[in-house]
Amino acid sequence: MTIQSVRTYYVDARKTLTKSFVFCRIQADDGTVGWGEAYAIPRRERGIAEFIKGLGAMAMTLTDASPQNFRANVQGWYDEGHLSIDLSSAASAIEVALWDILGKQSGKPVCELLGDVVNRLLTLYANMDPMTDHGQSMDRLAQRCAAITQLGFEAVKIYPMEYQPLEQAVECVRRVRAAIGDDTRLLLDAWALPDAAFAVEAARAFKPFNPFWFEEPVAGERIDAMAEVRSQIALPVVTGERQAGLHHFRAVLEKGAADILNPDIVGVGGLLEMLEIARLAESYGAKVAPHCWNSTTVAVAAMAHACAVMPNALIGEYFPDYEPFCGRFGILEFDLSGGKATVGETPGLGVRMDEDALAGHEI
Ligand SMILES: [Mg+2]
Known part of the structure; x- marks a missing residue:
């Protein structure tokens, strides 16, 4: 070809x-x-x-x-x-x-070309993008989180450090947990705190609210600091969204800096690169939860296919707020609803882009 x-x-x-x-x-x-x-x-x-x-x-x-x-x-x-x-x-x-x-x-669907399909169903977490509703009150955030669980999402991600000081961040986590109930997974993104000791303090303060993970306690390139934080807290540490290159992820794993890697599905270099990282992670007993701060069309489809062949795929990122806008440019040809994506038999990625809608955006 x-x-x-x-x-x-x-x-x-x-x-x-x-x-x-x-x-x-x-x-x-x-x-x-x-x-x-x-x-x-x-x-x-x-x-x-x-x-x-x-x-x-x-x-x-x-x-x-x-x-x-x-x-x-x-x-x-x-x-x-x-x-x-x-x-x-x-x-x-x-x-x-x-x-x-x-x-x-x-x-054939892309997943069947990538390897042995182990799971066609990928659970998605709803990213409650704080910038969508910038400056929102904690109660408004809690309401949005509760509403998204009503749509079927079993996991939500929030950014508690948007609320300062730490007591306010803890209050945010408390209110969201109360709103979503104990059965919904609550993912916390610290978005790279500058102070590792503070990241440890924050993680310990959040722990009583049973977070599913603690993402980027410090910047991803600070692998030693990440490992130090991980050694001192009792929450799974996630890192990788800002990095590319197998050598970086190998160093993270070798130094015991993370439990879960979250390279971006269309930032890390491609599906082959993602699968290599996933295989490497598997050898260290680590999981992969692809980052997907992208549209709800091509990137999400790529993520679903990649995860279908990754035995250690944990969960995928999704931005429900982007769906109406992105729907103008493309639709998925497989089922994505209720916080779950299930790749089917449609050949290729299973995404149909609207060339007429995109025509005016070519550069
Ligand atoms: Mg993040």
Whole structure:
């Protein structure tokens, strides 16, 4: 298979949501179209789109544009050992689109091409994005969390450190726990605290409310500090959303810095990279819970397929608030409802993008 064209789209959602989206559309020589998405950190969308164009131009020179060849002969050459999350995000978009093409060409869902399918059902947690409702009161947050559990979500993630001082953060956790009941998993994201000792203090204060995990107690690159925090608290530690590269995740695992890794599904470099990280994590007894601060279309589909072949996939991230907006550009062709995604038999990723709706967003 060779690539005939690579198109990029920047869907600016800043007026509606807390982030925007970057997609790519790849057309193969037989006319098959595949879709990819890049993890686009706000204000970097156009830069990431440029990376996609550069990587795409090189990918078009491949005589066999398989995801493996793209990874070995384009991605590695392009980054020249200078890894950055934006470049790996752009590479993810292309790699995911190539998987979508391969699936459509072979008549199989992507998960069946990735390996042995172990679980088609992925439980999702609802990210209660604080920026969606910036400055919201604790009671408003608690109400939103309770409402989302009514839709079937069995896990919610909040950012208690938005409320200061620590007593207020603890009160936030208390109110949300009271609102969602004891059976809903409560995920806490500390969003990289600058002080490891304070992170330990906070984790201990939150512990009585039975959090499911404590995410990024300190910045992900501070592996020693992360390990130190983990050794002093009794909550599972999650890290990885801001990093790419197998060597980083190996160091995290070797130093015992985390219980759960959360590389971004379309930021880490592609599905092959995600699966390598998952295999590595498995050998250390660690779980993987993909980060997915992306649209509810291509990236979520990619996450569901990857997790279907990962025995240590724990849970996936989802932004219910993004669903109405993203639904204008694409829909999933498999079941995602009630906080669960179940990949079916649709060839490829099982996502149908609306080319007419996207036409005005091509860059
Ligand atoms: Mg996070």
